[in-house]
Amino acid sequence: MTNLIEYEDASADVRAVYDDIMQTRNVDRVNNFWKAIAHHPPTLVCTWHTLKEIMAADGALDPLVKEMIYIAVSVTNGCDYCTASHTAAARRKGLSDAMLGELLAVIGMAHETNALARAWRVPLDD
Amino acid sequence: MTNLIEYEDASADVRAVYDDIMQTRNVDRVNNFWKAIAHHPPTLVCTWHTLKEIMAADGALDPLVKEMIYIAVSVTNGCDYCTASHTAAARRKGLSDAMLGELLAVIGMAHETNALARAWRVPLDD
Amino acid sequence: MTNLIEYEDASADVRAVYDDIMQTRNVDRVNNFWKAIAHHPPTLVCTWHTLKEIMAADGALDPLVKEMIYIAVSVTNGCDYCTASHTAAARRKGLSDAMLGELLAVIGMAHETNALARAWRVPLDD
Amino acid sequence: MTNLIEYEDASADVRAVYDDIMQTRNVDRVNNFWKAIAHHPPTLVCTWHTLKEIMAADGALDPLVKEMIYIAVSVTNGCDYCTASHTAAARRKGLSDAMLGELLAVIGMAHETNALARAWRVPLDD
Amino acid sequence: MTNLIEYEDASADVRAVYDDIMQTRNVDRVNNFWKAIAHHPPTLVCTWHTLKEIMAADGALDPLVKEMIYIAVSVTNGCDYCTASHTAAARRKGLSDAMLGELLAVIGMAHETNALARAWRVPLDD
Amino acid sequence: MTNLIEYEDASADVRAVYDDIMQTRNVDRVNNFWKAIAHHPPTLVCTWHTLKEIMAADGALDPLVKEMIYIAVSVTNGCDYCTASHTAAARRKGLSDAMLGELLAVIGMAHETNALARAWRVPLDD
Numbered sequence: 223m224t225n226l227i228e229y230e231d232a233s234a235d236v237r238a239v240y241d242d243i244m245q246t247r248n249v250d251r252v253n254n255f256w257k258a259i260a261h262h263p264p265t266l267v268c269t270w271h272t273l274k275e276i277m278a279a280d281g282a283l284d285p286l287v288k289e290m291i292y293i294a295v296s297v298t299n300g301c302d303y304c305t306a307s308h309t310a311a312a313r314r315k316g317l318s319d320a321m322l323g324e325l326l327a328v329i330g331m332a333h334e335t336n337a338l339a340r341a342w343r344v345p346l347d348d
Numbered sequence: 349m350t351n352l353i354e355y356e357d358a359s360a361d362v363r364a365v366y367d368d369i370m371q372t373r374n375v376d377r378v379n380n381f382w383k384a385i386a387h388h389p390p391t392l393v394c395t396w397h398t399l400k401e402i403m404a405a406d407g408a409l410d411p412l413v414k415e416m417i418y419i420a421v422s423v424t425n426g427c428d429y430c431t432a433s434h435t436a437a438a439r440r441k442g443l444s445d446a447m448l449g450e451l452l453a454v455i456g457m458a459h460e461t462n463a464l465a466r467a468w469r470v471p472l473d474d
Numbered sequence: 475m476t477n478l479i480e481y482e483d484a485s486a487d488v489r490a491v492y493d494d495i496m497q498t499r500n501v502d503r504v505n506n507f508w509k510a511i512a513h514h515p516p517t518l519v520c521t522w523h524t525l526k527e528i529m530a531a532d533g534a535l536d537p538l539v540k541e542m543i544y545i546a547v548s549v550t551n552g553c554d555y556c557t558a559s560h561t562a563a564a565r566r567k568g569l570s571d572a573m574l575g576e577l578l579a580v581i582g583m584a585h586e587t588n589a590l591a592r593a594w595r596v597p598l599d600d
Numbered sequence: 601m602t603n604l605i606e607y608e609d610a611s612a613d614v615r616a617v618y619d620d621i622m623q624t625r626n627v628d629r630v631n632n633f634w635k636a637i638a639h640h641p642p643t644l645v646c647t648w649h650t651l652k653e654i655m656a657a658d659g660a661l662d663p664l665v666k667e668m669i670y671i672a673v674s675v676t677n678g679c680d681y682c683t684a685s686h687t688a689a690a691r692r693k694g695l696s697d698a699m700l701g702e703l704l705a706v707i708g709m710a711h712e713t714n715a716l717a718r719a720w721r722v723p724l725d726d
Numbered sequence: 727m728t729n730l731i732e733y734e735d736a737s738a739d740v741r742a743v744y745d746d747i748m749q750t751r752n753v754d755r756v757n758n759f760w761k762a763i764a765h766h767p768p769t770l771v772c773t774w775h776t777l778k779e780i781m782a783a784d785g786a787l788d789p790l791v792k793e794m795i796y797i798a799v800s801v802t803n804g805c806d807y808c809t810a811s812h813t814a815a816a817r818r819k820g821l822s823d824a825m826l827g828e829l830l831a832v833i834g835m836a837h838e839t840n841a842l843a844r845a846w847r848v849p850l851d852d
Numbered sequence: 853m854t855n856l857i858e859y860e861d862a863s864a865d866v867r868a869v870y871d872d873i874m875q876t877r878n879v880d881r882v883n884n885f886w887k888a889i890a891h892h893p894p895t896l897v898c899t900w901h902t903l904k905e906i907m908a909a910d911g912a913l914d915p916l917v918k919e920m921i922y923i924a925v926s927v928t929n930g931c932d933y934c935t936a937s938h939t940a941a942a943r944r945k946g947l948s949d950a951m952l953g954e955l956l957a958v959i960g961m962a963h964e965t966n967a968l969a970r971a972w973r974v975p976l977d978d
Binding site: 385387388390391395425426427 | 552571574575576578579582
Binding site for chain 1: 930
C-alpha cells in the first residue's frame with residue numbers, strides 16, 4: 223500500500239487541489255485516491271482538472287449515468303478501489319438496488335458477447 | 349473470419365431464434381453476431397434468451413443507458429465488433445454527438461484513474 | 475506489420491532454430507511468428523526452447539487439450555494471430571466443429587461469470 | 601464484499617434455482633457466487649440455465665477439459681474467485697498436480713507469445 | 727473509423743490546441759489521434775495539457791525511456807494505433823533495432839511471469 | 853495461496869536453479885515466485901533461463917529501464933505480486949521517488965490515450 227499525504231503534511235500546491243476538491247464536491251475530506259497520487263503533484267493537478275471538467279454536472283450526460291459508466295469500466299479493468307468508490311458515489315446520486323443489479327447484469331452479458339464476438343471473429347455488419 | 353449461417357441454411361431451432369430476434373426488435377434481418385454463434389445452437393439459444401431478458405425495455409435502467417454501458421465494456425475489452433454494433437444501436441435510441449463525446453471522455457478518464465489507483469495501490473476509503 | 479526474416483536471410487543461429495522447429499513438427503516451413511521474433515535472436519531461442527518443452531507430446535495433458543487452453547488464453551487476450559494459428563493447430567490434432575463450438579461457449583460463459591464475480595466482489599467459499 | 605442471500609432468506613424463485621443447482625451437482629449447498637448474484641434474480645436464472653447447458657457432462661468435451669478451459673480464462677481475466685472455485689472443481693474431477701503444473705505452464709507461455717505476436721504485429725500465415 | 731477534424735474545419739479552440747501541439751513538437755501537422763478526439767473539445771484540451779506536462783523533456787525520466795514505457799502499456803492494452811505512433815516517436819528519439827528487440831522481449835517475458843504469478847497466487851515476499 | 857517449495861525440500865534440479873538465481877543476483881535467498889513455480893520444474897527451468905538471458909546487465913537497455921518496463925506491464929496486467937517485486941528491484945537499482953512518480957504518471961496517461969484511440973477508432977497515420 224502507498225502511504226497517503228494528509229492535508230497537514232501537504233505542500234501549498236497539493237493543498238490547493240484538496241481545497242478545490244472539497245469545495246467542488248461540498249465535502250470535508252478527500253478520498254485516498256487523491257492522497258496517494260499527491261506524491262506526484264503534476265499527476266494530481268492534471269487528473270483533478272480533467273475529472274472536474276469531464277464529470278461536471280452540466281454535461282450532456284446525467285451524473286448518475288456517468289458514475290455507472292465509470293463502474294462498468296472499473297469492473298472490466300479489475301480495479302477494486304475504483305469500483306468501490308464509484309459505486310459509493312452512484313449510491314449517493316440515487317442508484318437503487320434494482321438499478322445496480324441490472325447494471326451488473328449488463329456488464330456481465332457484455333463480457334460474454336465481447337468474448338464470443340472475438341472468438342468467432344464476427345465480421346462487421348454492413 | 350467465420351462464415352455466417354443464413355436463414356435459408358439454418359435448422360429449425362436456429363430459425364426460431366432468428367424469428368424471435370426479428371420480431372422482438374421489429375427488424376427484418378439479424379446481425380452477423382447471431383449468424384456466427386449459430387454454429388453452436390446452445391450458445392445461440394442461451395445468449396439470446398439472456399440478452400432479451402437483461403436488455404428488455406421495461407427494466408430499471410433506460411435502454412439508451414444500457415447501450416452506453418455496453419459500449420463502455422466493449423471499448424475496454426477491445427471488441428471492435430461490439431463497440432460498432434452497440435454504438436449503432438445507441439444512435440438509433442437517441443445518442444447525440446455531444447453524448448457520445450462525453451461517454452468516450454468518461455471511458456478514457458476511467459482508464460487513467462483505474463491505472464493510477466492500481467499503480468499506487470490505493471487503500472479503500474473508510 | 476513487421477517484415478519477416480526468411481531462412482535464406484537468416485543467421486546461422488536463427489537457421490538452427492528454424493531447422494529444429496521444422497524437424498520437431500515435421501513440417502517444411504516455419505510460421506510467421508518465428509520469422510518475426512527472429513529479429514531478436516535471444517527471444518527466438520528462449521521462446522522456442524520453452525515452447526518445445528511445455529508443448530511436448532509426452533506431458534501430463536493431451537496435446538489437443540493444450541491447444542484448446544492456448545486458444546482460451548489467446549481469445550481472452552485478444553490476440554488474433556495466436557487464436558488463428560492455434561485453432562489451425564487444434565484442427566490438425568482433431569478438433570471437430572462440435573468441440574470448437576463448445577470450447578468457445580465455455581470461453582464466453584467464463585467471461586460472463588468472471589465479470590459477475592468481480593462486479594459483485596464474491597468472497598471465497600470456505 | 602457483497603452480502604450473500606442464504607436459502608432461508610431467499611424468494612421462491614431464487615430457492616428454485618438453488619434447489620436445481622444442488623440437485624444437478626448432487627451437493628447440499630450452493631457456492632457464494634450464486635448467493636451473490638441472487639440479488640438480481642434474472643441474472644441468477646439466466647446464468648444458471650446457461651451454465652447448466654454449456655457445462656453439461658454429455659457435451660463434446662470432457663468435463664475436466666472444460667474446467668481447465670475455465671481456469672485458463674479466469675487466470676487471464678484476473679478473477680481470483682473463479683480461478684479458486686474452478687480449480688477446486690477440476691480437482692474433484694481428477695486434476696493431478698502434474699496436470700495442474702502443465703496447465704499453468706501453458707497459460708503462462710500463451711501469455712508470452714500473445715504479447716510477442718501483438719508487439720511484433722505478426723501477419724497471419726497463409 | 728472516425729472521420730477527422732482538419733485544421734481548416736476546426737473551431738478556434740481546437741485550432742489553438744493544434745497550434746500548441748505543432749509548436750511544442752516543432753512539426754507542421756498533428757497526428758490523427760488529436761484530429762479524432764477533437765470531436766469532443768474538452769477531451770482534446772485536457773488530454774493535450776496532461777500529455778504536454780507529463781511527457782515534457784525536463785522531467786525525471788529520459789524522453790526515450792518514457793516512449794518505451796508508453797509502448798509497453800500500449801502493447802499490453804492491445805492498442806495498435808498507440809503502439810505504432812509511440813514506436814515511431816521512440817525511433818525519432820534514438821530507439822535502435824537492438825533496443826526495440828530487447829524492449830519487446832522484456833514485455834513478452836513480463837506477460838509470462840505476470841500470468842504465472844497470478845495463476846500460482848504467489849504470496850508477497852517479506 | 854500456493855505453498856512454497858523451500859530449498860531443503862527441493863529436488864536436485866530445483867536446487868540447481870535456486871543456486872543459480874542466488875549466485876547470479878548475489879543474494880542468499882530466492883523470491884516466492886520461484887518457490888511457487890518450482891511445483892512444475894520445467895516451468896522453473898525455462899522461466900529462469902529466459903529471464904536470466906533477457907534481463908542480463910549487458911543488454912541494449914539499462915537494467916533500471918528494464919525494471920520500469922516490467923512495472924508498466926505488471927500494473928497494466930493487474931499483477932500485484934510482480935508490481936511489488938519489480939518496484940523493489942527498481943528501487944535497489946536507483947529508482948527515485950521523482951522517477952517513480954513520473955513512471956506511474958506515464959502509465960496512467962498511456963491507459964487514457966489507449967482507451968481514447970480505441971474508442972474513437974483512430975486510423976493509423978501515414
